[in-house]
Amino acid sequence: MTTRIERQARPDSLLLNMGPSHPAMHGTIRIMLELDGERVLASEVEVGYLHRGFEKTCENKTWFNLLIYTDRLNYVSPLINNLGYVMAVEKLCGLKVPERAQTIRVLMSELSRVSDHLTALAAMAMESGAFTVFLYKMKAREFLWDVIEQTTGARMTTSYIRVGGVRADLDRDYAAACRKAVAETRKVLKDVHGLLDKNAIFLDRTRDIAVMSREDAVSYGWTGPCLRSTGIPYDVRKARPYLNYDSLDFEIPVGERGDNFDRYMVRMKEMDQSLRLIEQCVGLLEKMPAAPTTDPAESLPPAEAIRLARRQKPVRAVALSPNLAGSGKNVQADIYAQAPGFVLPPKDETYTTMEGLINHFQYFMKGHGIRPPKGEAYCSVEGGNGELGYYIVSDGTDRPYRLHLRAPCFHVVAALEQLIRGRMIADIIPTFGSMNMIGGELDR
Amino acid sequence: MEEEKILDALRQACPDAVLSAEVSLGDAVAVIRADSLAAVAAFLRGAPLRTDMLLDLTCVHFPERPEAFEMVYHFLSLETQSRLRVKAGLPAENPTIASLTGMWKNASLLEREVYDMFGVRFEGHPDLRRLLLYDGFEGHPLRKDYPLRKRQPLIPLRKAETK
Numbered sequence: 001m002t003t004r005i006e007r008q009a010r011p012d013s014l015l016l017n018m019g020p021s022h023p024a025m026h027g028t029i030r031i032m033l034e035l036d037g038e039r040v041l042a043s044e045v046e047v048g049y050l051h052r053g054f055e056k057t058c059e060n061k062t063w064f065n066l067l068i069y070t071d072r073l074n075y076v077s078p079l080i081n082n083l084g085y086v087m088a089v090e091k092l093c094g095l096k097v098p099e100r101a102q103t104i105r106v107l108m109s110e111l112s113r114v115s116d117h118l119t120a121l122a123a124m125a126m127e128s129g130a131f132t133v134f135l136y137k138m139k140a141r142e143f144l145w146d147v148i149e150q151t152t153g154a155r156m157t158t159s160y161i162r163v164g165g166v167r168a169d170l171d172r173d174y175a176a177a178c179r180k181a182v183a184e185t186r187k188v189l190k191d192v193h194g195l196l197d198k199n200a201i202f203l204d205r206t207r208d209i210a211v212m213s214r215e216d217a218v219s220y221g222w223t224g225p226c227l228r229s230t231g232i233p234y235d236v237r238k239a240r241p242y243l244n245y246d247s248l249d250f251e252i253p254v255g256e257r258g259d260n261f262d263r264y265m266v267r268m269k270e271m272d273q274s275l276r277l278i279e280q281c282v283g284l285l286e287k288m289p290a291a292p293t294t295d296p297a298e299s300l301p302p303a304e305a306i307r308l309a310r311r312q313k314p315v316r317a318v319a320l321s322p323n324l325a326g327s328g329k330n331v332q333a334d335i336y337a338q339a340p341g342f343v344l345p346p347k348d349e350t351y352t353t354m355e356g357l358i359n360h361f362q363y364f365m366k367g368h369g370i371r372p373p374k375g376e377a378y379c380s381v382e383g384g385n386g387e388l389g390y391y392i393v394s395d396g397t398d399r400p401y402r403l404h405l406r407a408p409c410f411h412v413v414a415a416l417e418q419l420i421r422g423r424m425i426a427d428i429i430p431t432f433g434s435m436n437m438i439g440g441e442l443d444r
Numbered sequence: 445m446e447e448e449k450i451l452d453a454l455r456q457a458c459p460d461a462v463l464s465a466e467v468s469l470g471d472a473v474a475v476i477r478a479d480s481l482a483a484v485a486a487f488l489r490g491a492p493l494r495t496d497m498l499l500d501l502t503c504v505h506f507p508e509r510p511e512a513f514e515m516v517y518h519f520l521s522l523e524t525q526s527r528l529r530v531k532a533g534l535p536a537e538n539p540t541i542a543s544l545t546g547m548w549k550n551a552s553l554l555e556r557e558v559y560d561m562f563g564v565r566f567e568g569h570p571d572l573r574r575l576l577l578y579d580g581f582e583g584h585p586l587r588k589d590y591p592l593r594k595r596q597p598l599i600p601l602r603k604a605e606t607k
Contacts, residue, residue, distance in 0.1 A: 004571055047575065047576065048575060048576035048577060048578075051576040051577065053585065055561075055586060056585055056586055056590075056592065057592075060592050091469055091470075092469070216549065218496045218497050218522060219496075219497075219548055219549040219550070220548075220549045220550045221497055221498055221499060221500075221548065221549075221550040232522060234522055239525050240525070375468065375469065376468070376469075377469050377471070378471060378500075378518060378529065387499070389499065389500060389518070391500065391502060391516065391518070393504055401504070402504045402505075402586075404500070404502040404516075406499060406500040406518070410550075410553065410554075411550045411553075414549065414550045414552070414553045415549070415550075418549075443576055444576070
């Protein structure tokens with residue numbers, strides 16, 4: 001089977017494979033190049049090396065179970081991927097999420113956005129030779145992931161944002177950890193600005209390289225930082241505010257030329273805005289009344305509670321295991337929508353009441369659980385790479401009839417062939433880096 | 445209401461094409477006749493709606509319906525921030541619809557993906573091949589009649605080419 005480029009290539013040109021596993025390109029993608037010396041005459045991008053059948057798998061999983069697959073789409077900002085799916089289901093079901101849960105979701109989205117941008121730019125800088133920048137950014141990402149790990153229990157595959165709310169309330173020490181992460185990230189961003197903004201090597205490889213016009217960016221369906229680098233201030237958080245973004249104060253940085261450097265700069269400036277949002281969310285959450293806490297020494301161990309509950313409901317609270325911390329009855333109303341059947345009942349209810357036990361089993365039993373009404377919904381959030389949309393068709397059963405993901409970097413990568421045409425081989429690396437191709441969401 | 449206005453404009457401009465138009469869960473949704481997709485898309489691109497972005501393009505398989513494949517297009521106008529979902533049904537036998545590659549550049553890859561996953565053909569697509577799967581893959585996996593755990597035959601090793 002010959003590829004398009006093999007059929008169309010000039011007889012005197014050289015055909016060269018770049019990828020699918022290339023050390024300077026993160027992610028598995030194959031670029032077939034037709035070269036004249038070091039100049040790229042034409043190219044053909046082949047995607048699909050990381051195709052795992054995400055959409056087919058989702059059609060065969062229950063609404064609750066498929067959440068974990070959304071973590072694996074964009075593995076640097078899994079929380080935003082959780083959020084997009086969960087919001088599409090909530091749109092179908094018509095659930096109202098309490099304010100505290102919404103603010104936690106914004107906080108988590110912005111932490112993820114910063115770590116997403118940090119990773120993208122770290123890889124871009126490293127591939128252009130700036131290894132120090134890479135290490136600095138990875139350091140900042142660790143602080144952000146500490147906050148995420150503290151609350152969700154995982155660094156990457158979080159599955160934290162659930163239909164109707166969030167899995168658990170924030171960790172008790174989240175505010176201090178957030179402040180520390182914000183301060184450390186600001187320091188790193190300042191260092192990186194100093195290392196790269198006027199760095200001749202970096203500028204040579206990014207300034208006026210791979211320029212995208214506004215018309216083409218729109219025609220390719222670009223969204224997110226890549227679209228904004230061309231000067232179009234489109235951001236889902238402003239255009240169609242979801243959660244409580246409309247009550248928060250942030251700006252949309254835009255670029256002018258749409259080249260590699262602008263894509264770098266827009267991401268850098270967006271991180272500043274996201275850090276501002278994190279601070280605002282922490283401020284808002286601190287003002288909200290905290291749920292009453294129970295003394296662990298006073299509470300019953302689960303086995304004891306179950307034994308006592310056979311006769312009558314115990315008065316003392318149940319001591320939940322550490323992996324259920326923050327999801328007890330006392331915080332349920334703050335972090336979950338009041339929608340029985342759509343959200344998981346608190347574990348202490350399951351241990352001590354018959355209704356709780358029945359609800360728990362019904363939630364997970366085949367044919368029961370979350371069953372959105374018949375219909376279809378498209379819901380989008382601003383992901384790290386742009387508009388992350390879920391199109392879901394429900395037939396009223398316990399699993400989606402069809403789930404389609406609008407992956408933002410799919411549209412960005414579609415323009416790669418055009419961007420590198422006529423450029424040198426060395427230009428491919430920073431161009432590819434500035435696009436932030438994420439194999440997980442590109443190939444699904 | 446913004447969504448109603450878009451649908452009214454579409455109804456007036458292409459009365460023969462629009463089969464139904466309604467607001468569903470806050471989204472404007474229009475069902476059109478499949479053969480008039482190119483005309484509808486051309487209208488959407490021009491004034492007054494100026495839909496400049498093809499957000500998404502996908503397909504849903506309903507094997508029990510006479511129009512077994514439902515194409516779903518999501519459009520966005522950056523100028524007015526309005527969105528529109530356009531759906532068109534295609535028959536089970538030889539599903540074919542016009543390609544939008546001439547109007548939106550990302551349509552090329554999106555249509556290849558739908559061809560790959562559903563076997564829908566796009567008239568006028570310059571290079572309709574599989575996108576995510578490989579040449580030699582049998583069947584179209586997102587069709588409902590494709591079993592979840594179906595095994596694919598091994599593809600034979602390629603002979604080394606000698607010049």
